[in-house]
Amino acid sequence: MIGTFDTLQALFPWAAGALGVLTLLYLLEPRRRQVAVPFGALWRKVLERAEARRIGRRWRRFFSWLFLAVCISALLAAVGEEPLGLRALRERQQPPPLHTVLLVDVSATMATLDGDRDGALGPRQRLDEARRRLRAVVEDALPRERFLVVAAAVAPRTQAPWSEEKRAVLAAIDGLEATDAGLDLERALAAAVDAVQDRSTPRVVVVTDGGPSLHPVARALDAIRGVPVRWLIVGPAALGETPEEAASERLVDNAAVERVGVRSSLIDPGRGVVSARVRNDRGQATRLRVLLSAARDGRAPEDFARPEAVVAEQVVEVPPRSTVAVAFADVTLAPGRFAVQVRPAADADFRDLAPFDDWGFGVAARRRKVGVLLVGKGNLFLEAALLAHDGLDVRRVSPQDYRPAAFPRDKRLLHGVDVAILDQVEAEAPQDTPVWRFDLRPHTAAAPGEEAPRSAGELVIGEEDHPAVRALSLHDANFDQVRGLTLPTGAHPLLKERGGAVLAYARDDGVRRLDFGIDLLETDLGGRYFMPLLVGNAVEWLAGEEAAIVSPLEVGRPWAIGLPVGGQRWTWFEPGLPPRQAHASDDALLASSEAQGIHVWTSDSGLELARPTRLADGERPGRVGKRGPAWTPHPTAARDDTPRAPWPAWTLLVAFAAAALLLEWGLYQRRRTV
Amino acid sequence: MADPATSTSGKGGVSGIREDLFDATFLRRIEHLALLARRMASSGQRAARRSKKIGGGIEFADHRDYAPGDDLRHLDWKVYGRTERMLLRQYEEEEDLSVYFLLDRSPSMAMAPPGELSLFDRALQITAALGYIALSNLDRVALAPMTDGKARPERPVRGRAQLFRILRVLSSLEPGGQTAIRDSIRDFCRYKPRRGLVVLISDLYDPDGLGDGLRELAARGYEPMVVQLCDERIFQASVFGDLTLVDVETGERQEIWLTPEVVATYREVWDELSAQVESAAREVGARALRVDLALPFDEVVMKVFRSGGFLG
Structure with a gap:
């Protein structure tokens, strides 16, 4: 009915004119019959006695006017309704509507504070940037483009149903909030494609920071099933995105730390080896700096990014699209928490496109015999x-x-x-x-x-x-x-x-x-x-x-961390977030997070558990960049199969108006002939 | 004696007479009515019509007290001898009866569907019939069409031969003006016609009522008689709904949503009006008849006879 009212809004002057003419005709009383009577004074007495003037003339005429007004309104509404009315006529002259699913990543990483590109606006959430990009999409919408807003986390949910109303869509976008959950991109894409693939001119716009997903992104891409997908990457991973890169399927320039291990020496348990696997996604050999940082209370990357935290550095040359092992031997393990960061060497012509995977984390375990x-x-x-x-x-x-x-x-x-x-x-x-x-x-x-x-x-x-x-x-x-x-x-x-x-x-x-x-x-x-x-x-x-080596936790997946003792309250120190109560079963801590770093749980009795995280194996920004079919905003073949009600409003309105007019005509005829 | 049925000019009728009202059949029927009237008179229902004027007649009427200046020849000495009261003998003055027909010719009387008789037409027929009967009784008949508060009586005529004169006059009448019965009666009295019977034939749609007019007639020595014509079809309205009622005489407009209930209310009001007419007539000792248009004119005439007062 919103479309009906839109159409009626355009018809408002005509409707007002019609109602005005109707009122004028009633004032002029063109259809009232005149009857000659022999004794008007006698009729005056009749009217005074029966109050026929009050009931018969005023109210009945008012009701008659109201009745006709309702009939005209119903006819106007029917004229404005689809598919017989002006709206349908207007729609026939236009291309079928576009259906766009706005799939927004609201996983925990979207709450990450990033600096804007020029640094002028200061840090802000990635979700803010996502909102800005989405607004631009909505503002640039084509006529009759319908949007469905889906918030994607572990489980996708509909933020706003299909709508052409930009205000409603923008309000839904403004209402998006980052969650504590991870992202299941495969499930979200499947849901979005299910929602759009049987509609005319479908497409999916995915807004994400390219962060980790519960399942490999390659599997998520299989869920697209031919529906055009436009990727809008926000956050650090988006810095290098260009239309050419967006259209290409090649691997992007990226260096990553895949895994970090901290191993104490049998000879000297206070010292040990920190090993890491460093990956080069670039198509050519690249010299990379590998920095080892240690911080006693470090959790998030910024805790290890301080210059005084860096304890060792190596420069390695990594073959194209390869992974090499880097070991820092004879490292003092006293700080307990380590981070390995990979950076392009100063002489490398290299632009790292995905800083989120530049860090790897490790924790020195208390070595058992x-x-x-x-x-x-x-x-x-x-x-x-x-x-x-x-x-x-x-x-x-x-x-x-x-x-x-x-x-x-x-x-x-x-x-x-x-x-x-x-x-x-x-x-x-x-x-x-x-x-x-x-x-x-x-x-x-x-x-x-x-x-x-x-x-x-x-x-x-x-x-x-x-x-x-x-x-x-x-x-x-x-x-x-x-x-x-x-x-x-x-x-x-x-x-x-x-x-x-x-x-x-x-x-x-x-x-x-x-x-x-x-x-x-x-x-x-x-x-x-x-x-x-x-x-x-x-x-x-x-x-x-x-x-x-303490086994790392894979971000985005559900975790169950075994507890040495049960029956205690545990506090969870998540990297970059304030501490909060942890969920604990009898023998394990249950958690899930997309926050990269070292997660720490402390019990009331002073016990401490520290676990580093690692990215999922399939999380490679180069593969995220592997786009689906190209998005074409004006396809030539499309069909409008928008679900319609079995009895559209216009049929009911026309039936009502016809019945009302017949009734009115019958009453008028009865007045004339009975 | 001329037979009115044979005195017309045959097929084409008499010039100036409305054949739709006064055709040969009508004339035969009024002749029949006249015979019935004479038969009723011979059976004792009617003696010789006399005026109630006390005058120089030969038939004793009454006594009254002597007053200085009275003619002593009329003093009843026998009574004086027995009672020593001085009473004067009075005698009825015998004269011709004058019958006046005050015929309402206002437009309200002329309303009728096309091709059908109106109240005015029926009034003309009743007037013609009663007039012929009066002429047959050697009474003096005068017409006084009334409208707009005027009722100037025509010159009285006498004898059955004057029927066609009366018919021509009736045929020449056209509806017009407005109803004002009281003023018309006053205007009628202003011409000081001879005392007699005044037959008022009208629908009596007068906002001022009929009482004043009847009282004035009675006060001036006339013997009023009221024939109220009505059309029952008005109570069987064929038009309902949103209507504007226009008074045919005044042009007054009434907006109304006409329903059967409203028509029933109209009937109640009309009945009250009729009751007021009868009451006013009783007040002056006059007779009042309500006659429906659907009633044939000869039955109307018989109804007038049976009510007494016309030939009695």
């Missing part, structure tokens, strides 16, 4: 090297007591064992436990003479970068007896003769293994300084690189 099962007759050098590490809990078992056949039945035999070391033990190694094996005897499956012990030649390190032998040199070690090993597929040689056989290798086929074809009693290796380093590296690698 690594359980080592040492099986052998006893080797002084090996045991001395193991004792050099406080972080090792060594359990010694003689070869006679070692019964691997019992492991599958009795799990308790291997309880607390992270690594098994078999020194000259003939028995099989445990199936699912990392094993470091020293064995000079030939392998049972080897051909006769193939792996027979022999004198060693010149030794070289086969895989210097392997964590087990990193920063070690075995060149000057003396080996009396060695055994050449057959290198399995996928194994990395750690020690080999120059131009000769492999003497030690590392293999990782789900369970890590180190095979050394030596006997520590046949070499001076055990007495050298690097033996404890070798043991530390080897046990760390066998126990797993991630063993001492």
Whole structure:
């Protein structure tokens, strides 16, 4: 009916004129019949007595006038209604309406304060920028363009139904508020496409900061199903957006920190290694600065962005569209919280388009002891090297007591064992436990003479970068007896003769293994300084690189963080946001956030849990930029299948007006003939 | 005696006489009415019509006290001898009866659907019939058409041969003016016609009422008789709804939403008016008849006879 009233508004002068003429005709009384009577005075008495003048003339005439006025109004409304009326006539002369879904990201990241491009307006929410962009879309709307405003977070919801009224749409846009939830772009896009795809001239305008989504964006793009989508990126990711870039599908210039790990040393738990994986989305090799920052109470990127927080820096050259590992060794882990930031090097012609993924965060975990099962007759050098590490809990078992056949039945035999070391033990190694094996005897499956012990030649390190032998040199070690090993597929040689056989290798086929074809009693290796380093590296690698790393939380997903103790109230310190009460079940904290940084929960009793976050694997701004079909504002083929009521208002109005006119005519005829 | 039915000029009728009202059939019927009137008179219902004037007649009428100056010849000595009272003998003066017809010719009398008789037409027929009967009784008949407060009596005529004269006069009358019965009666009296019977034939639509007029006639020695004509069809209105009523005489306009209820109210008011007429007539000892247009004129005449007073 709003359209009807719009049309009637245009017809108002005509309607007013018609009503004026009607009133004038009633004043002039053109249709009142005159009847000659013989005795007017007698009729005057009749009128005075019956008050026929009052009831009959005034009110009935007024009601008659009102009745006709209603009839004319109904006819005018019918004329203005679709599809027979002027409105329909006007619509037939115009192209079918456009249907545009305004899909607005209202996830938590939209509440982020960004500076405007020139810095003149100061910080403001990304959602403010989104509103500004949306207003521009609405203000530039084509005639008869209808909008549906959908607020997208974890679950999309309709902010305003279909409407052509700009004021209503703008009011709905102004009413958008950022939520604490994440964004499910796939679900939101599917809902928007469902709402628009069967309507004439559909399109979807997505306003987002390109922040993380619960599902990979590539999957979200599959939900578009051919509907033209226009992407409006707000926030830092939008700085480089140009129409050319918007139309292209190439990867954009972007550097990102994919993952950060903080690992304390077995030798010195107060120090450790901070490792990171740095990605270059650019189509060519790029020199990138990798900054390591530490802050005792740091949570958000701005806490680590202070110059005094930067503790180390590296410059690496990353091949095109590749990821490299960067490690900061011998880092003091006392601050506990670390952030790695990647920036283009000063000499790099590089414009990072998505600063939101430039940060990675890590937390130093309190290292637990690594359980080592040492099986052998006893080797002084090996045991001395193991004792050099406080972080090792060594359990010694003689070869006679070692019964691997019992492991599958009795799990308790291997309880607390992270690594098994078999020194000259003939028995099989445990199936699912990392094993470091020293064995000079030939392998049972080897051909006769193939792996027979022999004198060693010149030794070289086969895989210097392997964590087990990193920063070690075995060149000057003396080996009396060695055994050449057959290198399995996928194994990395750690020690080999120059131009000769492999003497030690590392293999990782789900369970890590180190095979050394030596006997520590046949070499001076055990007495050298690097033996404890070798043991530390080897046990760390066998126990797993991630063993001492706090697992990061993926932003946008639901989190369940295990609690050491239950029954306490926990306060959640979310990066960049004030603290608030955390939701806790009996044994876990339940949360979800899109805030990148380090999330901290503290209990009433003073316990503290810190978890870093990481972006979803599919969150790459270059892929966000992979647009759907090009948006064409004036398609040639379109149809208007706007749902209509089975009985449009005009049919009811026409029926009412016709019935009213027939009734009035009948009454008039009755007055004339009865 | 001329037979009015055979005295007309045949098919074309007599010149100046409305054939639609006074055709041969009408004349035969009034002749029949005249015969009925004579038969009623011979049966004792009517003796010789005498005036009530006390004068020089031979038939004793009454006594009255002697007053100085009276003619002593009329003193009743026998009574004086018995009672020593001086009473004077009075005698009725016998003379011809004058019958005046005050005929209302206002436009309200002329309203009728096309092709149908109006009250005015019926009044003309009644006047002609009563006039012929009076002429047949050797009474003096005079017409006094009244409208606009005027009622100048025509010269009285006598004898049945004067019927056609009366018919011509009646045929020449046209409706016009406004009803003002009281003023018309006063105007009638101003001409001082001889005393006699005054038959007022009208619809009596007079806002001033009829009482004053009748009282004046009675006071001047006339014997009034009222024939009120009405058209019952007015109470069977065929037009309802939003109407403007226009008075045919004054042009006064009344806006009205006419309904059957309003018509019923009109009937009540009209009945009250008729009751006022009868009351005024009774007040002066006159007779009043209400006659509907649907009633044939001969029955109207018979109704007049039966009411007494016309030939009695």
